[in-house]
Amino acid sequence: MKHIFYKNNQASFSYQELIEALRKARSFYSSWSESNYPSFVINVLTALISDNDLILHDYRNAVSESIAEIKRVNTRNIKDSEELINILHNSKSNIGIYSSGTTATPKLISQSVQRLLKSVRISDEYKHSRWAFTYNPSHSAGIQVFLQAICNQATLYDLYKCSRSEIIHTLVEERITHLSATPTFYRMLAPYDFILPEIKSVTFNGEKSTIELIDLIRGVCPNARIRNIYGSTESGPLMSSGSTTFRIPDRLKDHVKIEDEELLIKSELISKSVANEDWYHTGDLVKITSEDPLTVEFVTRKSKVLNVGGQNVSPQEVEEVLISYTGVKDARVYGRPNKMIGNLVVAEIQIHKGTTIQEKKLINYCKSCLAAYKVPRLIKFVEKIEIGRTGKKL
Numbered sequence: 001m002k003h004i005f006y007k008n009n010q011a012s013f014s015y016q017e018l019i020e021a022l023r024k025a026r027s028f029y030s031s032w033s034e035s036n037y038p039s040f041v042i043n044v045l046t047a048l049i050s051d052n053d054l055i056l057h058d059y060r061n062a063v064s065e066s067i068a069e070i071k072r073v074n075t076r077n078i079k080d081s082e083e084l085i086n087i088l089h090n091s092k093s094n095i096g097i098y099s100s101g102t103t104a105t106p107k108l109i110s111q112s113v114q115r116l117l118k119s120v121r122i123s124d125e126y127k128h129s130r131w132a133f134t135y136n137p138s139h140s141a142g143i144q145v146f147l148q149a150i151c152n153q154a155t156l157y158d159l160y161k162c163s164r165s166e167i168i169h170t171l172v173e174e175r176i177t178h179l180s181a182t183p184t185f186y187r188m189l190a191p192y193d194f195i196l197p198e199i200k201s202v203t204f205n206g207e208k209s210t211i212e213l214i215d216l217i218r219g220v221c222p223n224a225r226i227r228n229i230y231g232s233t234e235s236g237p238l239m240s241s242g243s244t245t246f247r248i249p250d251r252l253k254d255h256v257k258i259e260d261e262e263l264l265i266k267s268e269l270i271s272k273s274v275a276n277e278d279w280y281h282t283g284d285l286v287k288i289t290s291e292d293p294l295t296v297e298f299v300t301r302k303s304k305v306l307n308v309g310g311q312n313v314s315p316q317e318v319e320e321v322l323i324s325y326t327g328v329k330d331a332r333v334y335g336r337p338n339k340m341i342g343n344l345v346v347a348e349i350q351i352h353k354g355t356t357i358q359e360k361k362l363i364n365y366c367k368s369c370l371a372a373y374k375v376p377r378l379i380k381f382v383e384k385i386e387i388g389r390t391g392k393k394l
Helices: 015-024 037-049 081-088 113-117 140-151 164-173 183-188 211-220 315-323 359-369
Strands: 004-007 012-014 027-029 054-056 070-072 094-098 108-112 130-133 155-158 178-181 201-204 225-232 236-241 245-247 256-259 262-266 279-291 294-301 306-308 311-313 328-338 342-351 378-381
Touching (some): 004 015, 004 037, 012 015, 015 037, 037 054, 037 081, 081 140, 094 113, 094 140, 108 113, 130 140, 130 164, 140 155, 140 236, 178 183, 183 211, 183 328, 236 245, 294 315, 311 315, 315 359
Parallel strands (some): 178 201, 201 225
Antiparallel strands (some): 004 012, 027 070, 094 108, 225 236, 245 294, 256 262, 262 279, 279 294, 306 311
16 A cells, blocks of 8 residues: 555545656746645655755745746656655755734745754654645744655645534544644634544644643643644744743743743854844743743743733733633634724633624623733634645734
8 A cells, every 4th residue: 555645625636646756856946836736846846855945935825926937857756755855964055934914914935854853753643644734834843744744755635724513533543643733723623522632742832822722722632742842933843841831941041032032042043044143033922931041831832922001911812801701712812903002902812612602791801910010901703724835813
């Protein structure tokens, strides 16, 4: 039986077919947007195994104009997957990846293949594993999962932009062993009326999570190791935790610092395409929970903080309170400009099917948990919370 590299609800693509396609490849697009995942991967790998650079434009969602620049390459008679892995680990290529752009215009970040491969774990545990593929393939997390899969000859099951029922069906029927996604993705799976005993590893990535959500997923995946990852397109994965607090690892002690509640990272850990000073401002606000060892909890993005009557409001703090209310599935909080107080706090609420929520009771609940200036002035009940190109809330 052919060992499958990629599978969606319509077709599959084997490692043998991938190797054969790479043997025949005589050119690649150095900057191109592709809607077919096998073709996307073949184009990427053709560049990497020939030591060429390329830029990844958004996958299935146009983020910028693609330039169809064709580059010729010499064919490589790759014997098998093992040889492909060895070639990748010696590649001199750089990949241009756009940042998520959830709080600003997406930035083009250049990362070397060697740097991206540093976060890839290769072991018998991952060999021939079955990964749920939930990210935008052209985003940094999508590339990271792709490299993790290909270096361990694992199978990717495409769940990107699938419905809840499709996702749960695939997770159960395909006996998925590894699941990596944003907190928004995990919230979309509620209500958690199913169990996934086959899953060995669950990773939270891309957004701030809550301990309540982590505990809920731990109950759904009772045999899984839970990891909450902090990182960015600029740095790649930096640290992990089993909860929402992060202990700064010894290897990073001299490479991170906190100024005005913002996490700064030594520029040597950041892509040279954006690291212009000794310390890189991540834009992530943190709360120190322990000085020795240094342990932090992420609060919000600095650019998301709202000025409400001269007071700072973290939308994520308000979202967490709203999501804790019985019947609320997810929430999105943002500011509406107001001449008098700077911003009005606005909340979009998605509720569980079959649930009814009274707006007045929800507001009173917020008043019992939050300072008055943080309580939403406007609440909108919506069918779904809109997410961006990388699976995060807009």
